[in-house]
Amino acid sequence: MQLITLCFVFVLSLCTFNVVKCQDCSRENFISQFSAEKLDLSKLENTDSGKTVRLSCTVGYVGLSRYTCKNGEWKKQSGRPCERKSCGHPGDTPNGDFHLTFSDDFVFGAQVEYQCKTGYQMVSRTKHRTCMEQGWDNAIPICEAVKCPVIQANKYVLVIGDSEDATFGNVIQFECQSNQMVLKGPTEIDCNDRGEWSGTVPTCEEIKCYVPNIVHGFVTGSQEEFKENDILRYGCSKNYTPVSRSSRCTKIGNKATWSPPPECEEVKCRLLQKEGTRYKPSGRSVFYLDERLEIKCPKGFWDLISKAVEKEVTCNDDGKWSSSTDCEQITCAPPDDTHVKYGNWDRRWRTGRFEEKKYYQCIFGYKPTNGATFAKCTNDGTWTPNPLCQEITCAAPHDNLVSHTSLTRWRTGKLNDQNDYQCKHGYKPTKDATFAKCTVDGTWTPNPLCEELCPPLTNGFIVRENASSSTFYYSCNENFKPSTRGWWGMATCKDKKLSGDPTCTINCQIPDIPNSKAVSQNNMKVTCKDGYTLVGTNTIKCTNGELETPLPECKFTCGPPPKVDNAIVKIPYQKIFMEESRVNYECRNAFVMDGSHEITCINRIWTTPPTCKLPDNYCGTPAGTGKKMQISDQGEKRYKEGHEIFYKCLHPHNYKGSGGKAICLNGQWNKTVECIASCPDPPTIENGEAKTESEDKDGIATVVSYTCPTSYTLTSPKEISCVNGEWESPPECKRK
16 A cells, blocks of 8 residues: 555656746747847756856857847846947058958958059958958968169160169150160150050151151252251142241151151231231231232221221232232421522421321412421321412502502512502502512502591492592481481591591381381380290391391290199209200109100190009009108008008198008008198199288288289189188189
8 A cells, every 4th residue: 555655646747847847948949039149058957947058159249148038938137239240440551451352341251352553463462351250361462663674775865764773654865875866666655554564665866857747848959867956858749838948857845857848838928917907807807819808998008018097908819919918107398499488398298197287388389389487297108288479460450549650451460579569549559659569478568558538437338429529429328327317418528538427327127027016116025915925136136237136026926834743844944945845754763654755835725634653553652642641651652462561740731630540552552541731732734823911820821812924814713711620612824
């Protein structure tokens, strides 16, 4: 019985152990629950429930995690996640660069590839480095400069530069040891990034030039080689010309070449344009064979050869113009005139320029032509006047009072020539002269030759019964009449004085001036009818029997043009405008005109003027601004639809309110309060004026009177009054 009991207890214990064993956490459970690719599970074993294990990261990762086994399941408690281990910067290599070929950071598994810069080559066996668990593998690659082969030159060539240890970028220059030799080949070569020289090593040889290939040209002769300083003779094809006369074989630098280069260019004529000179065609400086050019010289210049101010030239086949293209200043040579007082030209009168003046005198018996005081150089290269001097002569006098001369006919006389003469009856030689003499001013003296025994009658004529009579009759010229009654008068001449006061007064007919009241016969003063205005002087003058013109006129007139709001009149202000006068209006900024911009004075009345208003849906500055009210937006000229402004009524226009708000609606201001004075401004009337007769305590007119011009009359009492803020109807000015 005891044995049976022990067996039962053993079996029961065994069953209890198996139950506990089934609640442990296994490695397989962990793998099924978590992603374990970054964790090191090599030491993870079955773990009893309630125990905690620490797991490190796999190779190349850093971090630590804690997990607890609870009833057969793993629970993560804490720790740092596993991340790739950093290797740090892989290191730079001189004369090279690197870039990542795997991964985007310097962490475990990343790989970088190195490259050498241009002109350098890698001497390491590998160009890669990889981030391993212990850090970067391999050493940093090394880049060394590419080298070029050692240069071998002959004994005549001078090598300048490092020819034995040249690396990329090094330049080697060459020269000949002797000045009598030139390089054949490049003057310099450089070491490229492939370790090769850019050219071959040159040699030095005797200076030689060879027959060149000349475009549009040819070499004369059969010589193939030329030595130093040899001259090359060459020509050019038709319509082409050599650039230079000859070319010489010359050493320039390290080469033998032709200098200047043998070249042919198309025949061309060059033009250096001068300011002021006009050319056709214009704006060109180069012209080709047979092309023509028209030239017009500026004022004071000409073509020196042809003496013309306009000319035409042609471009010839030798590249030269057919004649000069220059305009020379016009000059005048010293005049060959023996009558000029100073004739030593080399010392006194030199060549003159265009419009230059020279003062001169003439020898005795001659005078400057046409009374000139100076000679002037003209555009034809001569001096004016031409000739400079003319002989002094006196023409036969045209004096019908001379009755007898010493010659049958009075011919032209020269300086100081004399002629005896006598005068007709009633006249005598002036100053009792016995002969007439030709003077230096080309006239005969005395002048006049004859004089009346008595002075002549102004505006009249004398009739003598005989030449010696001292009593004579006189009458007046047309439009004049004697001061005595009748058409003839009588006077006496005694001691060269006239007795009896013989005078001729004006006899002008009084003109008819339309629309005038009368013309005074005494002073011919003009007075216009009512309603007409005098245009011109009010007095008509009679001169030598003729009325001075223009005669004055009596015309309809208009007063100043009517005022148009927001418009200006485009003429200076004046009070009177003649019949048919026209006046133009112009609207101010932001306003448009309605009607004709022009009005005309017709029958003393102006035609209807235009109006200036704002465009639709705009309002202008409210009427009365600054006088009746003050607004908030003082600087604006027009306002858009719906715009609001605030205003304050000004004294004395605050009779019905102190201010308010206005809104722009349909082009009109809609005000909450009107600024009204105790009495508004008195009404105006056409062709009339208002005068204040009475005012209130604020200086506002309460009674006014009206007046009209003399040609108008009032239709009702001249005075009106302001009653309850409103004026009575004013009178009108009606034409009489």
